[in-house]
Amino acid sequence: MATPSDGTNAQAVLRAITYRLSSTPPRQLPQVAAQLAGQIWACKDLISSPLGSTKQGNEGSIIVNRFRTYLSTLLQDRTIEGRWAAVVLVKATIEAGGVEALSKSNAWVRSLLGMLKKPDPSTTRILAIITLTRVFILTWDYTNLIREITTPALPAFIGTCLSNAENQRCSGGELQAILEAFATLIPKHPTMFRTHESQVRSTLLRILSITSSTVGSEKYYTAEHRRSAQRLLVLLHNCAPKQGAPDKWNETLRATVTAAHTTCDRIFRSVIEDWQSTSGVQPSLAINALLQGEVEVDNDDAAGMTGWKGVYAGSERLVALLDLLSSQMETVTAGAVTIRIGLVLDLLTRLYSLRTPSAKLATVKPNQQISKDEREALFAILPGIHVAALELTRIILHRFGNSVASITQPLLAQITWLFQAEASYSGVRTSTYGALANILKLQGPTLGRGDVSDVESIVKACCQDLLPTAQVVSAAHGVVNGSSSQDGVLGQQASKTTSANVPATLRLAAEALLPICFSQIAPTYLPGRLRTLMERTAVLTQHKDALFASVLNLASNGSRSKTQPSLLPLLAMQYSQSAEVEALLRPRMPVIRTGRSGSGESEADEEEYEDERSAIVNGYEDTADGAHDDEEVTNGLPDPHQNISGTADHEDLYSASPKRHVRAVDPEVTHDKRKVMDNDDDSAHTAKRVRAALTPDALLPDAVGSGFEPDHSTAQSGIPDSLATARVTSQQRGLAPASISTEGAFAGYNAGDMVDIGSEGSDFEMPPLTMEQDTEDEDEEDEQDEDGGG
Structure with a gap:
């Protein structure tokens, strides 16, 4: 306020x-x-x-x-x-x-429209175009302002801008402002652009048709102009009447693909193509036609672009058509459209089937009707065409995602086959890295061993583009050679510098591909040398994402007995302040809530837990609160199937004394030492036997009649008597609470719930309750003497 x-x-x-x-x-x-x-x-x-x-x-x-x-x-x-x-x-x-x-702002809008018609500098007209476009955008949320401002002013704005675009005084900046303004306004006001659609389309086609190889052209358009014109040409389908935008979009797609095939028929005539159409595309030239003269197209093609002449002009036209297809794939449409992806894939297959011949693989069949000069010119322009095709492939994979997962396998085979022949071109490597990254994101984990071996050459080239180049300079002669860094031991100085010949776009594409190779390719299929090269590249270039991917996706280890090496120490050393490294080194699990309603209950439970723990640590339990119920007493009984070591570990869980090692007790000795618990003479129940905890001699040093013996290992090791005495005392203190707790448990045990171990089918054994000598035989003899005396 x-x-x-x-x-x-x-x-x-x-x-x-x-x-x-x-x-x-x-x-x-x-x-x-x-x-x-x-x-x-x-x-x-x-x-x-x-x-x-x-x-x-x-x-x-x-x-x-x-x-x-x-x-x-x-x-x-x-x-x-x-x-x-x-x-x-x-x-x-x-x-x-x-x-x-x-x-x-009505008066201001009229003044700005009048300013567009004045011979002011182009900067003033550019500012006027931007201001008017901003005014039209701000009125979209208010229907009354659209009716008052946009509807009267927009038709005049479109007509004036088109007139200025065709004028000789129109600068490149003004043309760019006009194209961007139209691309912004067409989706919201298609009906107002409908009357000017033909004029806008002719202007855009002229921009796309004129290239550096066009003869007699007085204007030159930049790559930014062409990209804006391609996007605006795709958006013109919104101007179709009666909801015909999807049909218009498909018509533009078919026309562009047809024009691309027609261009390929001309510029590929110097070789015999090994390709057959799968989408029903018919060749524009007769198979047995006589080919002579320079390649050219006199009339406009199916897309509406003007004719061209020469192999280089034809290659630029084909690249422009491929870029138009790429723009059509990535431009957002107002409504749903149906895409015939098979038409585009058929064109890509034709382009990938022809590649530059190499010394190892000479698979191109020449056409003897065409001169060798034209064929060599074709081989010179093929890498540029393949770059545009790879960009179209990358956009399709990125745009449609898992919907086109079924075509990734043939595309991967074609891309790797193309890369083997044209890997020396930086543009081909850049586009290949981007296309391979999209393929790995979609189908990387499902690639087989054969597919990974095909991709190996691309991954190696990616690492080589990222690794710094080594120049070895002789200290004596100052000679630069290509020897390895091992020569530095022999009096030479090696200086490593980043290669200045690697373009920035190529380096960015390689940096984006390397971590994807770590995370998406199955480690079991990566050869050991390739994995080592990838990790070396990540370390030397300090690639954080690649180091993370390497740590999270360890290499496969054939021998499980060996420890698998990891780059985690290097990652922690180079990026010690990174939050991701902190989470990787010291993961902190969130607190698991158990559904308690408030903080009061949790605090009470914590206090109760602390009281119980302090009682156990001090060696006793408070029994003044009353007798325990049957359920608590039953839970306090030792498990009859629990072994001696488990019982000892349980007793020492909260003990303040050091952990001790208990000698094993012979089961036969324990079996002989049994004690029958005497019940009252008036009891109506039969005598029962209960099983107590298996307590060896070393666990009850304070029992009556038990002769405690010190640890023989301590006596034989030469430890002083004072230390041995202190150790025995600590053991006694740690064992006292366990014996008291056991007695309390049996005192509260109900006689009716005792297990009858006198039956033949019982598996229970009666452990000794005390360490006194067994006097059962003597008591029986005394009773016989009394009976005999009586």
């Missing part, structure tokens, strides 16, 4: 802007226009406030009206500098003022 002080400050700023505009000479306004445009945003609340919400004589309304009036006057200024500054300030005012300033 704006405070009164903010409103006063905004009024002061707007008053200062108005004063500076009125006091500065018009020829000096371009120097201060940028600063004034930035200051307008400081008073946007004042400009965007409706005048109806203020009083008639409010000072803020007076200042705003004065500023707008001066801008309207400045748009009609006689000087070029004044009009240029006015356009800059009008755009800033409309953007800062919002809907309030936009609703009152």
Whole structure:
């Protein structure tokens, strides 16, 4: 919420802007226009406030009206500098003022349209085009403003821009601004462009037809012009009437593919192609036709482009058609369209089937009717055509994703086959890396061993493009040679520098491909030498993503007994401050909530847990709280199937004494030492036997009648008596709580729940309760003597 002080400050700023505009000479306004445009945003609340919400004589309304009036006057200024500054300030005012300033911009829009017809410099017209386009965009959310501003002004804007584009005074920047403005406005206003569609299409086709090899052309268009023209030509399908946009889009696609095949028929005539169409494409030339003279096309092709003459002009036309197909694939459409992807794949197969012959593979069959010079010119332009085809392949894979997963296998075979012949061209390597990266993202883990062996040459070239070049300089003679770095031991100095011959686009493509090879190719199929080269490249180039991918996807190890090497130490050393490295080295699992309702319950549970733990550590349990119920006592009983070592480990879980090693007890000795628990004479139940914990002699040193013996290993090792005594004492303290806990458990055990071990089918054994000597035989003899005496 704006405070009164903010409103006063905004009024002061707007008053200062108005004063500076009125006091500065018009020829000096371009120097201060940028600063004034930035200051307008400081008073946007004042400009965007409706005048109806203020009083008639409010000072803020007076200042705003004065500023707008001066801008309207400045748009009609006689000087070029004044009009240029006015356009800059009008755009800033409309953007800062919002809907309030936009609703009152009708007069400014008419002035800007009139400025496009004046012979002003191209920079002024470019600013006017940008400002008007921005005004039309801002009206999209308001139907009343579209009706009041856009509908009357847009047809005049389109006609004026087309006239300026065909004029000789139109500069490259102005043409680029016109193309981008049309591409922005056509999807939202197709009906207004419908009347100018033919004129717009002819202008675009002229831009795409004229290349550097075109004879008699007075204009030259840059690559940026062609890309904008291709995108705008694809968007013209929105102007089709009665929801015919999808049909128009497919018609443009078929026409472009047909024109590309027609161009291929001409420029590939010097060789005999080993290709047959699978989509029903018929050749434009007769098979047995007599070929003579220079290759050319006199009339317009199926796409509407003008004719061309010469192999080089034909190659540029084919590249332009492939780029148009790429733009058609990646440009967003307003509605759903049906794409016949088979037409495009058939064209790509034809282009990939012809490659530059090499010394090892000479598979090209020459056509004897055509001269050798034309055939050599064809081989010179083939890499450029293949670059455009690879870019089209990459866009298709990126655009359609898993929908075209079935075509990745034949495309991979064609790309690897092409790379073997034209790997020396940097453009081919750049496009191949991008296409292979998209293929690996889609079908990398499913590639077989044979496919990985085919890709091996591409991965090696990728590593070589990233590795720094080594120049060995002789210290004595200063001779630079290509020897290895091992020669440095013999008095030579090796200096490694990054190769300056590697283009930036090639290096970026190789850097993007390397981590994908680590993560998407199965490690079991990667040869050991190739894996070593990839890891070496990642280390020497300090490629963070590749190092991460190598650490997360370890190489396959045939021998499981050997430890698999990893680049994790190097990664941690080079990127120790990285959050990803921290998460990889020290993963922190999130806290798992158990569904407790509030913090009070968790705090109470923690306090109860601490009390129980302290009681166990101190060697006793508090029994003053009352007897335990049957369930707790049952849970406290030792497991009859638990072994001695498991019991000992459980007892030492919270013990404060050091962990001890218990000697194994002979099961036969334990079996002989049994004790029958005496029940009351008046009890109606039969005598039962219960099984207690298996307690060897060493576990109960304080039992009555047990002769505790010190550890023989301690006595024999030469340890002083004081240390041995301290060790025995700590063991006794650690064992005392376990014996007390066992007795408490049996004291609360119900006699009715005891297990009858007197039966023949019982598997239970009765461990000794104490370490006293077994006197069962003596008691029986005494009873017999008493009976005999009685």
